[in-house]
Amino acid sequence: MQKSNEICFWKKALIKSTASTKEALIIIDKAAVQIGLVVDKNNTLLGTVTDGDVRRSILKGLSLDVDIVEVMNKSPMVCNECISTVLAQHLMRANQVNQLPVINDSGQIVGLHTLSARRPSKVPNQLLIMAGGFGRRLMPLTKMLPKPMIKVAGKPMLEHIIKKAKTEGFSNFLISVYYLDEKIRDYFGDGANWGVNIKYLIEPEPLGTGGALTMIDPIPLHDIVVTNGDVISNVPFRKILNYHQDQAAGATMAVYNHEWENPYGVIETNGNQILEIREKPVQKSKINAGVYVINPKLIKKLAAHRALNMTDFFSSMIAQSEKVVAYPLHEKWLDVGRHEDLMEAEKLALKI
Numbered sequence: 001m002q003k004s005n006e007i008c009f010w011k012k013a014l015i016k017s018t019a020s021t022k023e024a025l026i027i028i029d030k031a032a033v034q035i036g037l038v039v040d041k042n043n044t045l046l047g048t049v050t051d052g053d054v055r056r057s058i059l060k061g062l063s064l065d066v067d068i069v070e071v072m073n074k075s076p077m078v079c080n081e082c083i084s085t086v087l088a089q090h091l092m093r094a095n096q097v098n099q100l101p102v103i104n105d106s107g108q109i110v111g112l113h114t115l116s117a118r119r120p121s122k123v124p125n126q127l128l129i130m131a132g133g134f135g136r137r138l139m140p141l142t143k144m145l146p147k148p149m150i151k152v153a154g155k156p157m158l159e160h161i162i163k164k165a166k167t168e169g170f171s172n173f174l175i176s177v178y179y180l181d182e183k184i185r186d187y188f189g190d191g192a193n194w195g196v197n198i199k200y201l202i203e204p205e206p207l208g209t210g211g212a213l214t215m216i217d218p219i220p221l222h223d224i225v226v227t228n229g230d231v232i233s234n235v236p237f238r239k240i241l242n243y244h245q246d247q248a249a250g251a252t253m254a255v256y257n258h259e260w261e262n263p264y265g266v267i268e269t270n271g272n273q274i275l276e277i278r279e280k281p282v283q284k285s286k287i288n289a290g291v292y293v294i295n296p297k298l299i300k301k302l303a304a305h306r307a308l309n310m311t312d313f314f315s316s317m318i319a320q321s322e323k324v325v326a327y328p329l330h331e332k333w334l335d336v337g338r339h340e341d342l343m344e345a346e347k348l349a350l351k352i
Contacts, residue, residue, distance in 0.1 A: 009031075009033070009112075010031075010037065010111060010112035012027070012030060012031040012032075012033075013027065013028065013031035013033050013112065014027075014036075014037050014043070014109070015036045015037060015038045015039070015049070016038075016039070017038055017039065017040050017046055017067075017068070017069050018067065019038075019067070019068050020064065020065050020066065020067060020068065021049075021054060021057065021062070021063075021064045021065070021066055021067075021068050021070075021071050022064040023068075024036050024038075024054075024071075025054060025064070025330060028049070028050075033099060033112065034051065034099065035048055035049070035050050035098075035099040036048065036049040036050075036072075037109050037112070038068055038072045042108065043109055044106070044107045044108050045076075045078065045101055045107060045108065045109045046069065047069070047072035047073050047075075047076060048072060048073050048076040048099070048101060049068055049071055049072040049073065050073075053071055053072065053073055054330055055327070055328045057070070057071040058257060058328035058330060059326070059328050063257070063259075063284075064257075064330060077097055078101045078102070079091065079101075079103075079113070080102070080104070080105070081102060081110060081111070083100075083102070083113075085113065088100050089113070089115065092113065092115050093115070098114060098115045099113070099115075100112070100114075101113075120167070120168055121169055122169045122170075122171055123169045123170060123222075123241070124172070124221075124222050125170070125172070125220075125223055125224060125225055125241060126172045126173065126174055126216075126220055126224050127165050127170045127172070127173050127174070127224075127226075127237065128173075128175075128201075128212070128216070128224055128225070128226045128227070129148075129161055129162075129173065129174070129175045129226075129227055129228075130212060130226070131146060131148040131158055131176060131177050131184055131230075132176050132178030132181070132203050132206060132207075132212070133147060133178075133229075133230070134179045135150075135179075135230070137338050137339075138150065138336075138337070138338070138339060138342075144180070145180065146177075146179050146180045146183055147230050147336070148184065148229035148230055149183055149184060149187065150336070150342070152232055152336070152342070152346055152349045153346055153349035156187070157229065157231070157336060157345075158188070158229050159188075159194075160232060160349060161227060162194055162198075163194065164234070164237075165237050166194065166195065166196055168237050169238060170196075170238075171195070171197060172196070173191060173196055173197065173198045173199070174198075174199050174201055174216065175188070175200050175201070175229070176200075176207075176209075176215070177200055177201070177202055178202070178203040178205070178206055178207075181200070181202055184200075185200055201215040201216065204305065205307070206307065207305065207306070207307050207308070208307050208309040209226060209292075209308075209309060209310040209313070210308030210309055210312065210313035211302075211305065211306055211307045211308045213226070213299050214299065214302045214303070215304075216299065219300060220296050222296070223244060223293050223294065223295055223296070224293070224294050224296065224299075225240065225241055225292070225293050226292040226293070227290060227292075228290035228335070231289075231290055231333065231334065231336065232333075232334045232348050232349050233289075233331060233332060233334060233348075234331045234332055235289065235333060236331065237291070239327075240254055240291060240327050241293055243325075243327050244293035244327070247325050248323065249293070249295070249323045249325045250294075250295045250297070250298050250317060250322035250323050250324060251292065251293070251294050251298060251313075251314060251317050251322065251323075251324045251325075252292060252293040252294075252324075252325050252327050253288060253289075253291075253292050253310075253314060253324070253325075253326055254288075254289040254290075254291035254292070254326075254328075254329050255286040255288065255289060255326045255327065255328055256286070256288075256289045256328075256329045256333055257284065257285075257287075257328070257329075257330075258284070258285055258286070258287045259282050259283070259284050260282070260283045260285075261280055261282050261283075262280055262282075262283065264280065265277055265278065265279045265280065266278045266279075266281050286326065288310070288311065289329055289333055289335075290310075290335065298317055298322060301316075301317075301320070332348055
């Protein structure tokens, strides 16, 4: 069991059964044990919830506003108070789980075993950052500076991406550049100042994300992670890569649930007959978050140095019956494309 000075750490992960999924995610993040323990008013364990449970619920079409009891695992693996820490560690490794709730004879949560946190191992996969765009909507800021080099919370957006990816085990970066490319190459060089390795794809003309992939030489042996360079987020590159590999997918796209409220009442008619009136309906859709994982075999199918955007690339792979999957995001994410986005990006960067 836990030592006396650790006895309360798991209590931070307790989630009331009346909480929403969104509220549960906040608790899980603050508790820092990668699990939420859903309990009733008597602290009886009703279920557990992990990041994976939430993502699966998003794929089913559930919003983050639903009650956590609709998302939680109602039959988690648990142990009683008699199990030693050594045995608990063995059970977790054997069953490939990272947490093991401890309950008493009444089913109340009284502790939590966790596998010792390990520093993320380095991955051989390259991470390609798209940084060649003109950023016209951010003029005049981008007149003398490429958009990914605009500072947010004191650092270029591109630097935020590199530093975050490094904490997840990435050390090999490719940056695709075109507009004012020397500004990026002069700032980052070979990446030594950041403890990473950086190489550049210098586009002869704007090629789009799909076209830039064809410039990679040699074609990598491992799946390649791709991200836009003008995004501020805490998108988990490593988790997306793991998900892609678990799915044995050819291509994976991170998607974000977007809700838009129509400011008007919507009228459904048949001729001049009103059938239905919906006041300010909310339209829900999944949008492209600009983060992908690509199997190298798909790159070989592309025509070299030909402009191609990523949506057309995915459509082409779907038409060729390649396995193309979506990875649902619930993390904070902002595409910085307009001046009004910069203030929001500043706030977001300070939180993640």
